[in-house]
Amino acid sequence: MLLGKVLVALVCTGVGAFLINMFYDEEISSLVMPCIVIFVLCFVVATLFMMVFEVSVDCIFLCFLVDEKNFGGTDRMYASKSLEATVNKYKDVSTARAEVLRRRAILATAKNQGHAAADGGVAVGAQDKD
8 A cells, every 4th residue: 555655646746747857847946845745745745645535445345245234135235336346256255264353352352351450459459458
């Protein structure tokens, strides 16, 4: 993602520098500052575009999940057949990964509860000494 944003900004900066050099060559003394401004503006625009794109993809997947929950396995699903085929193609891999992540979350919760109990015991012991 970062590489794509930087490449877009560099290409736009190169085009901007070429156009400035072509049309405003005698009016400016250096290309450095205009190129820096062009690069920063193009990088910000590329970042914002990628954020909008990411939100759009997340929205499509969330809508698909709601559609599948409500109408899964029936002919009433609103999702396109190609999206359904793509998601179902990786269903086994996703299920296995979800199980691994669920186990990690259970272990992390148990570990945090163990630390909380140990911390509580230290705090009680410190209060007893006073």
